[in-house]
Amino acid sequence: MFMKYAVPFLRKKTDLIFVSRTLKIVGVGESRVETVLRDIIDTQTNPTIAPYAKLTEVALRITASAPEETAAQKLIAPVAKEIYNRLGQHIYGEDDECLAGVILAALERQDQTLAIAESCTGGLLTSAFVDVPGSSTVLLEGTVTYGNKAKTTRLGVSDEILTAHGAVSAQTAAAMAEGIARTSGACVGISTTGIAGPEGGTHDKPIGLVYIGLHIAGKGTQSKELRLIGDRNEIRAKAVVGALDLLRLEMRIHS
Secondary structure: HHHHHEEEHHHOOOOHHHHHHEEEEOOOOOOHHHHOOOHHOOOOOOEEEEEEOOOEEEEEEEEEEEOHHHHHHHHHHHHHHHHHHHHHHHHHOOOOOHHHHHOOOOOOOOOOOOEEOOEEEEEHHHHHHOOOOOOHHHHHEEOOOOOHHHHHHOOOOOOOHHHHHHOHHHHHHHHHHHHHHHHOOOOOOEEEOOOOOOOOHHHOOOEEEEEEEHHHHHHEEEEEEOOOOHHHHHHHHHHHHHHHHHHHHOOOOOO
């Protein structure tokens, strides 16, 4: 109803139209984005720039007004280019794109397959990919190996690693990623293990400590430590985005 009736009515009231382009940013917070772009924000006229912070990412909306869409896009283009120059790899996509969707599309272009082993995220990472239509062309499987026995029997994580380093460790995360890639036959294996709280933290391993494991065929295995804050659900959500962003950067997937 809005598009059919309201938009034509409103267009009769003005000679200008408004066009927006939204850049999707991950890996830096809203305050950092505003600091990097402060001079542009302070001097903005047309187009305008508006940052919107979410729990795990920042959306930067660039809006221009002009008599027609083409003219508005031309106003937006140099501003967007400068933002890309400043924020670089932190920009993962635009408009309706989501992080998991960008990754899946790139993996499909590269003829890569993916498998996931989760502990603390409990299926959320797999769900992020499954939410994208057509993900089955890339995603082979996702498992929730929550207990130590599951990590051992399903993924082949050795008792020696679990005894020496614990379930929440860089070594276990790496072994989980290797294990899921090996047992599924996927080119890429990614894993999560951590302490989401509200209990279970210690001085050495506090609540919010998360490790991401990543195995890429032909490139080897690595792990990344995250120190996250928030309640249980926030920590799990941030861990998912941390895993997605690590995969994106290591696969050299940039907007």
